[in-house]
Amino acid sequence: MRAARWQTVAAPLALGVVALALWQLCVTAFAIRPFVIPGPLAIAAQFGQRTEVIWTASLATATNALVGLVAGTVIGTLFAMLAAAWRPIDQLTAPIVTALAVVPIVALAPVFYAMFGAGANTGRQLIAAIAVFTPVYFNVLRGLRQARPIHRDLMRAYAATAAQTTRAVTLPAALPFFFTGLRIASSLAVISALVAEYFGGPVSGLGKAITSAVSSSNYPLAWAFVLGAILTGLVFYCATYLLEYVVMARRRVS
Numbered sequence: 001m002r003a004a005r006w007q008t009v010a011a012p013l014a015l016g017v018v019a020l021a022l023w024q025l026c027v028t029a030f031a032i033r034p035f036v037i038p039g040p041l042a043i044a045a046q047f048g049q050r051t052e053v054i055w056t057a058s059l060a061t062a063t064n065a066l067v068g069l070v071a072g073t074v075i076g077t078l079f080a081m082l083a084a085a086w087r088p089i090d091q092l093t094a095p096i097v098t099a100l101a102v103v104p105i106v107a108l109a110p111v112f113y114a115m116f117g118a119g120a121n122t123g124r125q126l127i128a129a130i131a132v133f134t135p136v137y138f139n140v141l142r143g144l145r146q147a148r149p150i151h152r153d154l155m156r157a158y159a160a161t162a163a164q165t166t167r168a169v170t171l172p173a174a175l176p177f178f179f180t181g182l183r184i185a186s187s188l189a190v191i192s193a194l195v196a197e198y199f200g201g202p203v204s205g206l207g208k209a210i211t212s213a214v215s216s217s218n219y220p221l222a223w224a225f226v227l228g229a230i231l232t233g234l235v236f237y238c239a240t241y242l243l244e245y246v247v248m249a250r251r252r253v254s
Helices: 002-029 040-049 049-086 087-102 104-118 123-146 147-158 162-199 206-215 219-253
Strands: none
Touching: 002 040, 040 147, 040 219, 049 123, 049 162, 049 206, 049 219, 087 123, 087 147, 104 123, 104 162, 104 206, 123 162, 147 162, 162 206
16 A cells, blocks of 8 residues: 555656656757746756745745635635525526636736736735636535435434534535535636736736746746746645545544
């Protein structure tokens, strides 16, 4: 069992090392210019030299993404619970939720900056919340409808109240779907907050740092900031995965 677990970790790491080695080999062998794509060694050098700057920019983006993730998750879950309880609400809100899912960030960012001011992070946080809302809403709504009729009939036979049925049957069935939506939303929160930074607002954040590095033709530094964005997204995803693991493990024990 331990060998199998080690292989699931070692295999992706080995593949990543091979991919990076091939990347560096191609850049060196074909003399690819940095404005096309820099080599991993140049990116790593810039990442090491500008660690503090990258950390500061990553923290700014992560803060906006976290606020959007929490707000979007709470609102999406509450709306899904209302839609599951009263089907007319689901029918009324379905077109609105679908429209939110396809609204481009590039259209929302300038509007929110005009509404809340270019010096505030509110627009970035709202964009992240909107991106989070849709996957959480649909996954939670589907999960709340997974309880089998036979289980509900059994709870009625025991004269259980609606609250007891929800707590004992409906919510446990919806929990895996909630965490699926949360994992998807965690990555979307980082991506949307990062993209929103390209279109104005405060100068902090990875998106602004990338555009500044590109405008000064420091392409390895721009890719170093991209690496910071990747690491930020991985932290969010791993945190939600760990939360799911802890909660589900406690459920199995109880």
